[in-house]
Amino acid sequence: MAMPAITLNPVLRRELVERMRGWRACAILTAYLALLATALFISYRAGQNQTDSPFEFADSSVNQVASVGRGIFEWLLVLMFALVLFLVPGQTSGAIAGERERQTLVPLQVTLLRPRSIILGKIGAALAFLALMIVATMPLLSLCFLIGGVSFVEVVGGVAMVLFIGLVVACISTAISALVRRVQLATVLSYGAVLFLTAGTFAVRWGVSALDESRGSDSGNPPSWLLLPNPFMTLADVADDGEDNFNAMKSPIDPFEEMLRTDEGGGFSQDTINGNIVVRLGPGDGPEATQFDAFGNPIVGSEKSSFWWQSMLVLSLISVACVVVGSLRLRTPARSER
Amino acid sequence: MSDSAVDELPSDSDSPEADIPEYSDAEPAIRTVGLTKRYGDLFAVRDLNLQIPRGSVYGLIGPNGAGKTTTFAILASLLKPTAGAVSVLGFDPAQQPREVRRRLGYMPDVLGVYDGLRVDEYLEFFAAAHRVPQASWPATIDALLELVDLTSKRDAMVNSLSRGMKQRLSLARALVHDPEVLVLDEPASGLDPRARIELRNLLGELRSMGKTIVISSHILAELTEMCTEVAIMEKGSLLAAGTPGSIRTQMGSGRQIRVRLVGGEERSYSVDDDDEQVALLRKLLDEGLQVLEFGEVGHGLEELFMQVTTGEVQ
Numbered sequence: 001m002a003m004p005a006i007t008l009n010p011v012l013r014r015e016l017v018e019r020m021r022g023w024r025a026c027a028i029l030t031a032y033l034a035l036l037a038t039a040l041f042i043s044y045r046a047g048q049n050q051t052d053s054p055f056e057f058a059d060s061s062v063n064q065v066a067s068v069g070r071g072i073f074e075w076l077l078v079l080m081f082a083l084v085l086f087l088v089p090g091q092t093s094g095a096i097a098g099e100r101e102r103q104t105l106v107p108l109q110v111t112l113l114r115p116r117s118i119i120l121g122k123i124g125a126a127l128a129f130l131a132l133m134i135v136a137t138m139p140l141l142s143l144c145f146l147i148g149g150v151s152f153v154e155v156v157g158g159v160a161m162v163l164f165i166g167l168v169v170a171c172i173s174t175a176i177s178a179l180v181r182r183v184q185l186a187t188v189l190s191y192g193a194v195l196f197l198t199a200g201t202f203a204v205r206w207g208v209s210a211l212d213e214s215r216g217s218d219s220g221n222p223p224s225w226l227l228l229p230n231p232f233m234t235l236a237d238v239a240d241d242g243e244d245n246f247n248a249m250k251s252p253i254d255p256f257e258e259m260l261r262t263d264e265g266g267g268f269s270q271d272t273i274n275g276n277i278v279v280r281l282g283p284g285d286g287p288e289a290t291q292f293d294a295f296g297n298p299i300v301g302s303e304k305s306s307f308w309w310q311s312m313l314v315l316s317l318i319s320v321a322c323v324v325v326g327s328l329r330l331r332t333p334a335r336s337e338r
Numbered sequence: 339m340s341d342s343a344v345d346e347l348p349s350d351s352d353s354p355e356a357d358i359p360e361y362s363d364a365e366p367a368i369r370t371v372g373l374t375k376r377y378g379d380l381f382a383v384r385d386l387n388l389q390i391p392r393g394s395v396y397g398l399i400g401p402n403g404a405g406k407t408t409t410f411a412i413l414a415s416l417l418k419p420t421a422g423a424v425s426v427l428g429f430d431p432a433q434q435p436r437e438v439r440r441r442l443g444y445m446p447d448v449l450g451v452y453d454g455l456r457v458d459e460y461l462e463f464f465a466a467a468h469r470v471p472q473a474s475w476p477a478t479i480d481a482l483l484e485l486v487d488l489t490s491k492r493d494a495m496v497n498s499l500s501r502g503m504k505q506r507l508s509l510a511r512a513l514v515h516d517p518e519v520l521v522l523d524e525p526a527s528g529l530d531p532r533a534r535i536e537l538r539n540l541l542g543e544l545r546s547m548g549k550t551i552v553i554s555s556h557i558l559a560e561l562t563e564m565c566t567e568v569a570i571m572e573k574g575s576l577l578a579a580g581t582p583g584s585i586r587t588q589m590g591s592g593r594q595i596r597v598r599l600v601g602g603e604e605r606s607y608s609v610d611d612d613d614e615q616v617a618l619l620r621k622l623l624d625e626g627l628q629v630l631e632f633g634e635v636g637h638g639l640e641e642l643f644m645q646v647t648t649g650e651v652q
Contacts, residue, residue: 010466018454103450107511110414110444111467112436333418333432336377337411 010113011121016128025129028091032083032133033140036076040140043075047147069149073141074239074251077158080137081235084166085198087133088126089190092173095122096330097186105330115330119174119323126170127163134159154239161238161308165231168315169194175322178329201230228307228314232256237308260307365428367392367519367550368413373422375408375574382408384574386422390552390567395545397561398554399643400571406554407447409571410523413552414444427518439468443512447523447554449504453497457488457507460496461514468515482510486540502533509540520544522553526560538564558640572647583611585642594635600628606635 019025047068096118099105108118141159144150173190180186208222227233236256368390375383383405390396398406411417413426415435424430429437452460461479470478483489486506491499499507505525512520522541526534538560545551545564555561561568562582569579578585586593595607595618609615615634622629 007472010463013466014452014455014459014463017459018452021454102452103446103448104452105450106416106446106448107444107450107464107508108467109416110439110442111464112439112469113467332416333412333435334416335418337417 009117009121009124011108011118012124012128013121015121015125019125019129028087029133029136032087033136035083036079036137036140039075039079040072040143043072044143047071065147066149069144069147071149071251072147073144073150073155073158074253076137076141076144077162077235077239078232078252080134081162081165081231084130084133084162085169085194085231088130088166088169089173089194090187091129092122092126092170093177093187093190094183095126095174096177096326097180097183098177100181101183109330109332114327115332116323116327118330119178119326122174122177123167123170123323126174127167130163130166130170134163157238158235161235164312165234165315168231168319171319171322175326175329178326197229197231201227201233224307225310225314227259228311229318230311231315233260234308234311234315236260237311365425366390367394367427368396368552369423369425370409371423373409373412373424374420375405375412375417376420381405381574383412383419386571386574386576388569388576388579390550392550393545393548394566395541395551395553395564397565397568398552398571399558399561399568400554401647403573404571405574406571407523408574410444410446410521410552410554413438413521414442415439416444440515441517442519442521443515443517445508445512445520445522445525447527449501449508451496451504451507453495455496456492457483457494457496457499458492460507461510464511464514470515478514478516482513485513485543486510487536500533502529502536505529505533505537506540509537513544517549519550520552522551524554526555534560558643562640570643570646577646578642582642585646596631596633596635597622597627597629598631600630 094101096105099108137159141155144155145152169190172193173186176189176193177183177186180189205222205226208226212222233256236253237260239253239257366389368388370386370388373383373386373388374381386405386409388409398409400406408417412419412424413431415431415438418432424432426438427441429441431438452463455463458479461482462475465475465478466472479492480489483492486509488499488503488506488510491503496504496507505528509522509525512522525541526537529537541551541553541564553561553564565582567579567581568585570577570585593609593611593615595609595615597605597607599605607618609618619629619632622632
């Protein structure tokens with residue numbers, strides 16, 4: 001029986017041909033891998049210096065080596081994440097605005113392609129390139145396995161999160177690209193949106209906290225959901241091993257992990273993420289913190305935070321909204337030229 | 339990533355006020371009734387009534403800002419009219435854009451080509467975008483490249499083509515789904531004389547294939563040779579429409595005939611129609627004058643254009 005022909009979105013197909021034919025894709029991939037390889041080398045050497053035997057891991061304790069392996073993994077993951085946050089807006093902000101500037105949008109709009117196909121084709125192309133970047137990173141990430149301290153599931157989870165956040169940023173940038181006429185403006189706004197998600201959400205949370213304190217609250221207690229759209233928090237929650245890593249090398253995820261654990265400080269507070277009452281006698285939700293369900297029963301053996309999936313839900317909704325807005329913007333016939 | 343149903347369905351529209359009769363093959367390919375497009379206080383197109391017969395080459399003439407491109411954008415289902423009714427082969431571009439796009443090829447006044455593709459890839463992309471069955475792509479692209487005389491450039495990168503070649507490639511793009519109606523906005527702009535002649539010949543070939551062609555151009559002499567009918571627009575309004583002869587009659591303006599005699603003497607006469615022109619020639623010969631040249635002065639459309647328009651832009 002003949003295989004049914006798979007029809008690739010024409011925009012996606014064209015984007016892939018054009019993108020992979022040029023030198024830019026190769027240059028970006030090379031620079032990306034070079035940066036990651038450098039980070040890997042530096043973190044590896046830093047890890048070596050923190051063990052008992054700086055020259056040979058074999059002479060160090062298993063825990064020490066594992067903590068170094070984990071540190072290297074987290075450094076790589078965060079750098080990968082940061083590079084994706086930096087590269088994806090640059091790659092996608094010209095998706096539609098670039099078509100306008102090149103004057104290729106009108107010929108596209110008078111075809112039978114639906115606006116959503118155009119938007120999804122553009123996002124798909126960005127995602128395909130992102131997937132290529134991540135696949136190219138695999139050999140570097142696999143080095144962590146040689147050292148230890150990271151499980152396969154953690155690596156897959158971390159990489160999947162990078163891909164997911166890349167998709168979210170691609171959706172946002174493409175929508176911005178559809179809304180504005182100039183690539184330059186679209187690029188600025190896309191980076192602005194990423195900046196807001198990564199740093200702006202912290203600023204908002206800090207602002208709410210400061211407002212709380214100024215109103216005489218015992219402690220600044222901004223709602224946790226303010227950080228749900230923050231990609232670094234999501235990544236930290238996924239990559240969180242639940243340990244404090246006292247002896248491990250410091251990783252850039254640590255501050256975010258710490259923030260997740262001590263999110264609501266001590267005292268009595270409503271955990272808005274889980275919907276459970278959390279009584280905190282000290283910082284962190286370790287053995288000192290007890291969670292109660294809505295009926296006041298203590299929750300025994302509470303699981304790891306559900307922050308990451310709620311964050312993914314929020315980010316998914318943002319992405320879908322962006323696709324819808326971008327598609328509406330490209331819809332013709334329109335009242336005015338688009 | 340596959341497509342699924344979405345949008346393109348007409349949304350909030352200023353419903354057309356005028357009605358278009360039921361479409362039949364005898365009906366014009368394109369008809370507009372009271373077509374108006376307004377941006378605030380500015381009328382881009384005002385109460386435009388056109389009837390473009392099937393198989394005709396229809397020239398839309400007017401100075402910059404006359405409303406030609408806006409009219410074309412409405413015909414091509416890119417813009418919604420503010421008022422009035424439009425029919426392209428019996429379909430309303432505002433209400434049935436996909437039906438119109440299946441049957442209409444639009445070449446905008448800008449080139450807009452993807453420089454990173456080869457010529458055949460470029461046409462394949464638009465064939466896919468127009469849902470042309472993939473099995474027929476090679477034959478379609480071969481035929482189109484031959485038609486626009488780009489067969490030798492099949493594997494060339496689009497960015498290596500000259501402007502004239504890109505223009506022809508754009509025309510091939512507009513033809514990739516074999517539309518019955520072609521709307522060409524300034525297809526000759528920026529072309530050198532040779533490329534213009536090639537384009538003119540190409541349009542003649544398309545006409546012989548039975549396509550209805552609507553074309554705008556600043557090169558009026560070319561339209562004179564190509565168009566079966568013309569419409570002259572200015573400031574969004576239609577000033578005159580019909581064959582050049584009928585417009586001339588509407589304008590009540592005679593033809594200027596220049597006569598050059600042996601010995602270098604030149605004379606000018608004014609006639610109203612073909613009969614008077616024939617009678618004039620007979621009279622000159624009867625008088626025993628040795629006529630070296632006898633012909634209409636200037637290019638018909640240019641004269642008409644200058645007479646009809648005021649040169650003002652909105």
